[in-house]
Amino acid sequence: MATVALPQRRHKKINVPRIIQYIVLSIITVLMVTPIVILIFGSLKTSGEMYSRPYTVPNPVHWENWIKVLTQSTFWNMLRNSLVVMISVTAIVLFICSLAAFVFARLKFKGKSVAFNFLTLGLMFPITVAIMPVYLVIRDMKLTDSLLAVILVQSAFNISGNLIILNGFFKAIPTELQDAAYIDGCTSFDFFWRILLPLARPGLSAVAALTMIVSWNDLLTPLILVDRDTLWTLPLGTMQFQGQYGQDLALVAAFVTISALPMVIFYLFAEKQIVSGLTAGALKG
């Protein structure tokens, strides 16, 4: 109760710097948004306008390039590939990481910290470093040129970080619940499936949201493992499209804008889950 008066006093004191704060933050907002706005503007112009007036507001708005992209089957094909990979990777990661995180967060056994440190080794090096060795193994398995290879490799590389995040979430669930469940005759699996997972839903959705972003945006895995153009994912396809039609800046802008849309929409809806996943990962790991 004694602190009630404090925020008010603070508020007055901080008022003048606040204007400076807003000015700085607004300038940065402009710097962040301008590149994206220019891209969207470009996508709504004809190719001719793009050369004569590249940064102006499109007036009148031309949807021709959008229509051109959206009526090509290649775009929809890439979108489908990206969705297949993203959904599979997210499902696999949720499944295997929640099983493993449960064991680490809730059960006692010999060699636990060795096993945990082993599975989180992946945090010490990004996928770029291992892609060459991974490629050789995928090649020997005759899995190149398949989405399955992309799915398996992406899943493997998403284990370490997500395991740490889920471990944190699972630990936060009171142990009393577990004791009570065991007294009532639950097995470990019953407890995991019927009590822990429903309660840890915020953790699961955070992990899902993060995995979806990482998988959706990954260029390297499909670039290395997939050749056939019918198997390209959106990032890979966008890169190739830029290489092929690089001269037609307006068309490229339309393609890039459209390929960015799904993730931006997802971000606006799932921001809370994304933030919670990232911060849980950073504070725990």
Place this chain on the structure above:
Amino acid sequence: MDIPVSRSVMKSGRSPGLSHKFQETLTIILFLLPAVALFCVFIVWPIIRSFYFSTFDWNGLGPAVKNVGIDNYKRILTDKIFLKAIGNGLLIVLFSLTLQLPISLVLAIMVGRDLPGRTFFRTIFFLPYVLSEVITAIIWLGLFNPDPDRGLINAILMLIPGVKAQAFLGDLHMVLVCIFVVLTWKYFGLHMLLYMAGLQNIPREVEEAALIDGANRWQMVRYITIPLLGPTIRTTIQLSVLGSLTQFPLIWIMTKGGPVNASEVMATYMYRYGFIRFWLGYGTAVALVMLLICLVFSIVYLRLVRQPDYLGGM
């Protein structure tokens, strides 16, 4: 709280004791199996196996037969371009640690925990992070266009009297700075978000106590806020260093490591030799050198700044 314990669980009471112990061991093995299997088959085993391939002169057609011992490694470590790539990577690390992270930290402290509209700014600043590196690279390729009639940045520069259009990504001395600008645009929001979350965890009372004791704002930030943000700062440093050392898609799409290797980094070097020239043995050796650098950094860094204590709670 609604805990969905169904009736069937209650009824299925099993006798504790030996069978319970056995069941638990079985649970541990079965639950860890999928993660361990996937991790071993697609990460650990490929890396271990590639030590063998890295000793071959192998173009990928047919089996690897021409063993050259450690020649690949000798060649990598004496190749001026590779050393340049390491140097460029370290420069990006240096820029990140001295500019990108401090800027993010200052902004996070500035936004603080109760500036009206803080979540709006966070949403905007973090937006580039969710765009793929491919999209980011293509956007900035357009902005950095050397022709002032096409590239926005040059067009703005030309408004200043006496300033000429710059080649940016085509300029040997500017290309790394340009790439760093793009990296900052894309990633500072992530670091800022993490700092903001860390600030949220600092008890308000601690800061207020310091203010009451007569600390000024700078002293409070220096002696209270930053030390209490320690764990977050350490994490962002690790993320930033590993990310900078192994950056690939942005640089590959924007410059392909050019002009004349001026923006070459280890990952573009590896891609060029391993996948474009298809020297599989040599590329593998490059990958392992990169891996070693990352591991040495991570292990030394974790030893220096903290005990890895993932399981022990806080």
